Amino acid sequence: MSAPMRIALVGTPNVGKSTLFNELTGLSQKVGNFPGVTVDPLVGSISSDNQQLELIDLPGIYSLDAVSEDEQLTIDVLTGRHKAISRPDAVLLVMNAQNPEKCLVLFSHLAQLGLPLMVVVTMVDSVKLSGGVFDDITLFHELGVNIYPVVGRKGLGVTEVRMALSNGAWKLPKVPEIEGTSLEDRFAWSRAVVAKVLISGSADVLRTRIDGVVLHPVWGTLLFLGVMAFFFQAIFSWAQPMMDGIDTFIASMQEAVEHQSINPTLRSFLSKGLLSGVGSVVVFLPQILLLNLLVVLLEESGYLARAAFLVDRAMGLFGLQGRSFIPLLGSFACAIPGIMSARIIPSYRDRLVTIMATPLMTCSARLPVYALIISALIPAGTIGGVFSLQAAVMAGLYALGAISGLLIALVLKKTMFKGAVIPFLIEFPPYRAPSLKSLWVTVYGRTKDFLTTAGTVILGFSIALWILTELPQTDRSSAASAVEADRVQIEQSYAAAIGKAIQPVFAPLGFDWRITLGVLSSFTARETFVSSMGQIYAADVQESDVPLRNVLRSQYPLAVGLSILAFYVYALQCISTIAIMRRETGSWKWPSIAFAITFTLAYLASLTVYIIAS
Amino acid sequence: MNLESIPVGEFCRILDIQGDVLAVRRTKELGLVHGVVCRVIRKAPFHGPIELAMTLGNIGIRTSEELRIEVEPVQLQRSEAA
Numbered sequence: 001m002s003a004p005m006r007i008a009l010v011g012t013p014n015v016g017k018s019t020l021f022n023e024l025t026g027l028s029q030k031v032g033n034f035p036g037v038t039v040d041p042l043v044g045s046i047s048s049d050n051q052q053l054e055l056i057d058l059p060g061i062y063s064l065d066a067v068s069e070d071e072q073l074t075i076d077v078l079t080g081r082h083k084a085i086s087r088p089d090a091v092l093l094v095m096n097a098q099n100p101e102k103c104l105v106l107f108s109h110l111a112q113l114g115l116p117l118m119v120v121v122t123m124v125d126s127v128k129l130s131g132g133v134f135d136d137i138t139l140f141h142e143l144g145v146n147i148y149p150v151v152g153r154k155g156l157g158v159t160e161v162r163m164a165l166s167n168g169a170w171k172l173p174k175v176p177e178i179e180g181t182s183l184e185d186r187f188a189w190s191r192a193v194v195a196k197v198l199i200s201g202s203a204d205v206l207r208t209r210i211d212g213v214v215l216h217p218v219w220g221t222l223l224f225l226g227v228m229a230f231f232f233q234a235i236f237s238w239a240q241p242m243m244d245g246i247d248t249f250i251a252s253m254q255e256a257v258e259h260q261s262i263n264p265t266l267r268s269f270l271s272k273g274l275l276s277g278v279g280s281v282v283v284f285l286p287q288i289l290l291l292n293l294l295v296v297l298l299e300e301s302g303y304l305a306r307a308a309f310l311v312d313r314a315m316g317l318f319g320l321q322g323r324s325f326i327p328l329l330g331s332f333a334c335a336i337p338g339i340m341s342a343r344i345i346p347s348y349r350d351r352l353v354t355i356m357a358t359p360l361m362t363c364s365a366r367l368p369v370y371a372l373i374i375s376a377l378i379p380a381g382t383i384g385g386v387f388s389l390q391a392a393v394m395a396g397l398y399a400l401g402a403i404s405g406l407l408i409a410l411v412l413k414k415t416m417f418k419g420a421v422i423p424f425l426i427e428f429p430p431y432r433a434p435s436l437k438s439l440w441v442t443v444y445g446r447t448k449d450f451l452t453t454a455g456t457v458i459l460g461f462s463i464a465l466w467i468l469t470e471l472p473q474t475d476r477s478s479a480a481s482a483v484e485a486d487r488v489q490i491e492q493s494y495a496a497a498i499g500k501a502i503q504p505v506f507a508p509l510g511f512d513w514r515i516t517l518g519v520l521s522s523f524t525a526r527e528t529f530v531s532s533m534g535q536i537y538a539a540d541v542q543e544s545d546v547p548l549r550n551v552l553r554s555q556y557p558l559a560v561g562l563s564i565l566a567f568y569v570y571a572l573q574c575i576s577t578i579a580i581m582r583r584e585t586g587s588w589k590w591p592s593i594a595f596a597i598t599f600t601l602a603y604l605a606s607l608t609v610y611i612i613a614s
Numbered sequence: 615m616n617l618e619s620i621p622v623g624e625f626c627r628i629l630d631i632q633g634d635v636l637a638v639r640r641t642k643e644l645g646l647v648h649g650v651v652c653r654v655i656r657k658a659p660f661h662g663p664i665e666l667a668m669t670l671g672n673i674g675i676r677t678s679e680e681l682r683i684e685v686e687p688v689q690l691q692r693s694e695a696a
Contacts (some may be wrong), residue, residue, distance in 0.1 A: 062643035067636045099671040101645055183642040184649070200670070217659050309674045313662035316676070424663050424676035425640055 004045065004052035006086070007165065008078060010110065011094030012102045013060035013346065014429040016122040019152040019300070020094055021057045022438035024162060029057075029441070031449050039070045039348065040586075041085075042445070048166035055165075056088065059346070062102060063183075064109045069348035078113055090116040090170050097124045097134045097149070098430065100198060104190035105183070107143060108176045116170035117145045120161055124149040126430065130201025139197045144174030153435040207431055214306045224310050227303070228329055235291050235333040236364065242286035250279035265473050272470055277462030280524055281455040284336050284576065288450055291330055291337035292443045298326070299344055300434035305426050312424045318406040319413025321345065321424060324354040328405070331361035335577045336454070339584050340446065349417050352585060353409050356594055359572045359581075360405030362398045365526040369568050370397055372530050376549035377561025393565070401569050408597065450580075457579035465524050465575075468495040490535050495520050509567065509606040510560040510614065523573050559614035563606040570602035617654075617664065617675075617683040625653045626685035634680040641681065644673050651688055 011017040021029070025044025039059055046053040058077060059070040066072035073082065080087035091110060095103035100121075110117065119139070127134045136147040146169045150157035178189045213219050257271040298304045308322025315324050323345045331338030338358045345351040362370075374390050381389045474485070474492045490496060499517035506516045514536050522529035530548075537551045572578065572595050581591040620626045628650045631638050645668055646652070655665040655672060663676040677683055 062640070065639060067640045101670055102643065105643070183639070184647045187645065187647050194670070211655075215656055215658075215665065305674070309658060309663050309665065312674075312676060313658055313660050424674065425637075425644060426663075426674040427644060428665070428672040428674060 004054040005090070006054045006056065006088045007090050007092050008074075008088035009055055009057045009092050009094065010074065010078070010106075011060055012062055012096075012106055014305075014427050015060075015094045015096040015103060016152045017060065017094045018057065018442070019435050019438040020120060020122065020150065020158070020161075021055065022441040023150075023152055023155050023158045023435065024165075025055055026437070026441060027444065029445060031445075031453075039073060041073070046162055046165060048162070051166045051168075053165055055092070056085070062106060064113075068346065070346060078110070078115070088115070090118070092165070093117060093119045095119055095121045097121045097127045097198070098200075100194055101187065101190050104193055105186045107173070108178060108186050108189060111143075111173040111175045114172070117173045118164060118170060119143065119145055119147045121147060121149045122152050123430075125151045125154075125156075126432075127198070127201060130204065132201030133199040135197045139193070142174075142193050142196065145171045152438075153432065155435075155437065204430065210431060211306070211428075214303070215309060220306075220310055224307055227298075227307070228325075231294055231298075231326075232329060232332065234294060235287050235330060235337060239286035239290050239333075243283050246279065246283050246286070250275055250282075265471075268470050268473065269466065273463050273466030276524075277459045277466070280462055280576065281451065281458045284334070284450070285447065287334050287337045288340060288447055289443060291333075291341055292446045293439070295326060295341045295344060296439055296442050297434060300432070300439070302429045302431040304344065305428055308424075308426060309428075316424070318357075318410045319417075320354060320357070320406070320409050321350050322426075324350065324357075324409075327354050327358055328361055331358040331363060334363050334365070335359050335361065335574065336450075336580050339577070339580045340450065342584060352590060353412050353417055355581060355584060355590070356412055356597075357405040357409040359574070359577050359594060359598060360401045360408065360570065362401045362569070363526075363574075365574065366397075366568055368527040368530045369522070370394060370565065372533070372549060372552070373561050373564050376552040377556060377558050379558075397565060397569055404570065404601070450583075454576070454579040454583045457582065458576045461575035461579065462524055465495075465521070468498065469493050469521055486535050490517070490521075490532070508610070509603065510556075510563045510610045515556075515560070515564065519567070519571075519573065523575050525576070526568065526574060529568075557614065559610050562613050563610040566605040566609045567602045570598050570605055572598040615685060615687070617677055617685050618657075618661070620654045620685060620687060622654050622656055625651055625688040627651050627688050628683065629686055630684040632682045632684070633678075637681045641675065641683070644675075645671070646673070646675070646683075 009017060009021055021042065021044065025046060028046070029042045029044035031040045031042060041059070042057045044055045044057070046055060056077075058074040061071045061074045064075050064079070066075050073085075076082035077085045077088065078091070091113070093103070093107060093110060095107075107119070121134065121136060121139075124134050124136075134149070136149055140147045146164060148157060148161045148164060150161060152158070176189050178185050214223060254271040254275050257267060257275065260267060298307070304323065304326075307325070310322070311325050312322035315322055320328075324342075326344060327338045327342040329338075330341050335358050338361070339355050342351050342355050342358070345354060374393055378390050378393050383389055383392055469490060471494060472492065474489050496513070496517050499520055500513045503511070503513040503516045506519075511519070514533070517536065518529045518532040521532040533552070534548050537548060537555075572591075578591045578595065581594060582588055585591070617626070628646055628648055630648070631641055631646070646666070650668060652666040652668045655667050657664050663674045665672055665674050675681075675683075
């Protein structure tokens, strides 16, 4: 069979391009995986009797002059200048029937490319519903290419488009006769065409009414807080039972392996390396599914643009944009889904700045560490007889993380990402019910993408950590008890050797080699710190029958506790976050920079706290 | 006069857009070109973004040092408005 025909799916933002792409290609789509791109375009295939087609979903553009890196990618592909993605054979342009002016201006640019073209017009139903008329025959005569009206959300007309694509209904567009080359001239031509093909119906009164509430300074803000509370509740609490279920399932598998009479090293690898590695990937799935589901719903329904309008001023103080709010909020549950949701930010630079700030938001994996250290080393007194000192410290840690993250964003925006400031500019899309198929295809695609890209890195790291903490294997039979054997194992491991070797680095922070080991081992997930400390002090805990926190209290002064807390606020010690950062930014550069910045901050913060407190 | 000084509910005509080259171009690409008449729908508090209604579709925009929009007020009957 000959090479597939390659078609670029192009359109201005908010025309329903993604929905159409999902309807056309369904589950056949996959992440493009092109080297050196700032955004991975999705590629889907369509097969018919006589031809194999490949559809590539490119970031939205308004013209052939880019404003962001994402748009540059689309333009480079269309003009044949992209290094990794070869020029497509044809262009499928998506146009919004309700608001075709900008789409026609884009057409006037695309017509000069010399590529065969076809136009799909979305939201024709909305025009009809409001009593308007959209004349696709006249449009065909004006543009010289075939026009296909669809209702993407309901899948109407999609079959016709698919047939047209493979039957070669391609035509070279008529190059519009525009006097002058300015945008004003192009808009004048576009408006003249719109006047011929569109009779707008009555104004959307319902939308105006909804906007009156949703964008109201008081009611809109309250609604926004409500939506965000719901959003946070969903990923923070509702995902928990599913995550617990996964943990229990993995634990039972590990249990089963532990009882197999096989080589002890192999057994340890299967149970503590492979299974717990797989577990630490799969455990993210509930949050990723829920968050992606909610983000797509917010985006497709048209609410996200309104929310961005409301919070833009506040986020602007830190050099971020309105949409940065979602990834930052999501990161309070977990930075992995949080960073994934940064895809809603259309500009690469803004996306990067937001991603760099997310790991500083206090994620749920830090909670067990904070809880252990606070209960062990912070006195149980009250401030002014009302507020618990321990609770105040906890709240302080949350605030410190959030403020530091936002300040990092601000500094990055003023230094590394200086220039090319695009102020807030947004189109308000109409409110609409999302397409269920599109929703499912997107969530499925992103989840699969997480498993295959970030998931494999996380698994690899987990196995590397197993090698460090469980090898060389000690002779368990000589130990007095299982607990004692665990303690000996971790104390004899490579990680312990490394912990002891690099302990001098951490000595100024008040960390002994045990804490250093706990910190190192918690790279798989921060909460591992608790179980590692538990393992190290297991013997003490069992002998004296007191909780771990009491053992820690007898071992370490307050200054060390504060130092550990300060370290965990800043340090990016989570391999999963590093893996997803690598995935979403396209290189190891940004996770490395983030790691360097946060490690420096963590070290300095701990050092300062330790010196002051002791 | 500049866009911010147009009260909510009033109409104005775009005369000139100045500032960062990219910001100016994007503003125009969204349809806010010279001569266009639009209506100020609402302003977010604390000098936040401004929502503008044009003939087809609404946009949100935040003016700043990088994006200054010069307009002239227009008296329109409601029936003429989009």
